[in-house]
Amino acid sequence: MKASRTRIKEDIETIARFGGLSEGGVTRLALSKEDMDGRKYLIEKMKEAGLNVTIDAVGNTIGRREGKKKLAPIMIGSHLDTVPCGGNYDGIAGVIAALETIRMLNDEGVETVRPIEVVNFTAEESSRFLTATMGSKCMKGSLTIDKIKSLKDKNGNSFYDALSQAGFEPDKLDSVKKYIGDYHAFIELHIEQGPVLEAEKKPIGIVTFIAAPTRMKINIKGKADHSGNTPMNMRRDALAGASEIILALEKIASEEAGRHTVGTVGDVRVTPGAMNVIPGEVELLVDIRDIDMNEKRKAYELFIESINEVASKRNLIIERELLVNDTPVQMSAKIINTIQEATESLGYPYKIMHSGAGHDAMNLVPITDVGMIFIPSVDGISHNIKEFTEMEDICNGADVLYASLYKLAMEDQ
Ligand SMILES: [Zn+2]
CATH class of the missing domain: 3.30.70.360 (Alpha-Beta Plaits)
Incomplete structure (x- = not known):
C-alpha cells in the first residue's frame, strides 16, 4: 500500500491557498482567518475520511478513527499554522501525511486494534504570540490560564483572547491536559528544515533527539x-x-x-x-x-x-x-526502532539524526512514546516562501508513517 500522490498534492495545494501569497509561500498565522479557513478544510477532509472530529479548548483539532479495542490510541500529526511569508510544507506535510495514512487504512479495509487520532496542533509557530508549540504545551500542561492571557501578539491580543474570538474555550484549559496512559504513541512527520538529508541523498530521517x-x-x-x-x-x-x-x-x-x-x-x-x-x-x-x-x-x-x-x-x-x-528531549527507542524497521521494509535509504529545531513532538515526550520522521527540505530552506519539499518525498514519508502506525496500532498491549 502506497500513499496517493494525487490526494496529498491536492490537499497541500488547497491548504496553500489559505493565506497564499502572490509571490509564492503563505502567511497563515495561528488563529488568523487564514488559519481558521485552513482548519475548516482539514475538518472536511477528516470527516470525508470517516474520522470523528473533536476540537479541544485551545483549538487542537483531532480526528479519531476507532479501533477494535478501547485501548490508548496512536496519535499522529503536526501543525497548519505558518510564520509570516512562510512555506507550504512546514507542519502541513505532517498533518496531510497523517490524514493520508487514514485514507490508506480505509482503502485497504484495515481495522486496527487501537484507535488512531490525527491532530492539528494550535499555534506551533512562535511568530504571533512569541511562544512556540502552544497547543501541544497545553496538552503537556505547561501553560496556565494566566500565562496564556499574558502572551500577546503585536496588536495586544492575547492567546487567550484569540482563542475566545475563534470560538474556543480557553477557560477550560485544564481539560486539554493529557496524562501518561492517554496515548500509546505519538509520531510526527516533519520537513527537516535543514540541508542534511538532501546533501546525503536520504529521503527519510529518523529523529533520535530534539535539541x-x-x-x-x-x-x-x-x-x-x-x-x-x-x-x-x-x-x-x-x-x-x-x-x-x-x-x-x-x-x-x-x-x-x-x-x-x-x-x-x-x-x-x-x-x-x-x-x-x-x-x-x-x-x-x-x-x-x-x-x-x-x-x-x-x-x-x-x-x-x-x-x-x-x-x-x-x-x-x-x-x-x-x-x-531548555532541556533536550530524547525520542523513544521503541518508536525509533519501529520507524527504522518500517523504512527498511520499504527499502528507502534513511539517516538516523537529531533535530536542531523544536517541534510539537517534544511536548508529548513526558506523556507517551514519541518519534519523528524527517523528509528532505530542498536547499535546507524553511520559514521562507522558497521552502520546498518534493511531492515524492512527502509520499515516501507518508509510506513510512503508515507502516510505523500500522505496527503500533495493531499492538494489543
Ligand atoms: Zn513546523
Whole structure:
C-alpha cells in the first residue's frame, strides 16, 4: 500500500491557498482567518475520511478513527499554522501525511486494534504570540490560564483572547491536559528544515533527539565618542567588543564544545548607530543549542568566560540575561526502532539524526512514546516562501508513517 500522490498534492495545494501569497509561500498565522479557513478544510477532509472530529479548548483539532479495542490510541500529526511569508510544507506535510495514512487504512479495509487520532496542533509557530508549540504545551500542561492571557501578539491580543474570538474555550484549559496512559504513541512527520538529508541523498530521517536552546540577551556598554577625535587607544567601543564575543561563540560551538553544539548571535542592535560615533552600547541575542545538556552547559560556560575576558580587556560593562534554558528531549527507542524497521521494509535509504529545531513532538515526550520522521527540505530552506519539499518525498514519508502506525496500532498491549 502506497500513499496517493494525487490526494496529498491536492490537499497541500488547497491548504496553500489559505493565506497564499502572490509571490509564492503563505502567511497563515495561528488563529488568523487564514488559519481558521485552513482548519475548516482539514475538518472536511477528516470527516470525508470517516474520522470523528473533536476540537479541544485551545483549538487542537483531532480526528479519531476507532479501533477494535478501547485501548490508548496512536496519535499522529503536526501543525497548519505558518510564520509570516512562510512555506507550504512546514507542519502541513505532517498533518496531510497523517490524514493520508487514514485514507490508506480505509482503502485497504484495515481495522486496527487501537484507535488512531490525527491532530492539528494550535499555534506551533512562535511568530504571533512569541511562544512556540502552544497547543501541544497545553496538552503537556505547561501553560496556565494566566500565562496564556499574558502572551500577546503585536496588536495586544492575547492567546487567550484569540482563542475566545475563534470560538474556543480557553477557560477550560485544564481539560486539554493529557496524562501518561492517554496515548500509546505519538509520531510526527516533519520537513527537516535543514540541508542534511538532501546533501546525503536520504529521503527519510529518523529523529533520535530534539535539541533545546539556551538563549540570552547580552548588553554591552562602552562609551559613545566622536569617531574623529578619540584616539584608538582611548576607546571603549562596544561593537568591537561585541564582534569578539560573536567570533568567540562561533569558535566555541565549532571547535570546543560538543559535536552537536551550534551557537548563533542572531541579532545585533547598535546604539547610537551613526557612522561618525563610536558605538556606545550593543545588544546581542544569542542562541546555543545541543542535544546533550552537559555539552550545552560546557559551551555556555566557555562563552561566559569569553565574555568576561572581553569585558576586562576592553573595559566594557557587560550584562547578560538568561531568557531560556531548555532541556533536550530524547525520542523513544521503541518508536525509533519501529520507524527504522518500517523504512527498511520499504527499502528507502534513511539517516538516523537529531533535530536542531523544536517541534510539537517534544511536548508529548513526558506523556507517551514519541518519534519523528524527517523528509528532505530542498536547499535546507524553511520559514521562507522558497521552502520546498518534493511531492515524492512527502509520499515516501507518508509510506513510512503508515507502516510505523500500522505496527503500533495493531499492538494489543
Ligand atoms: Zn513546523
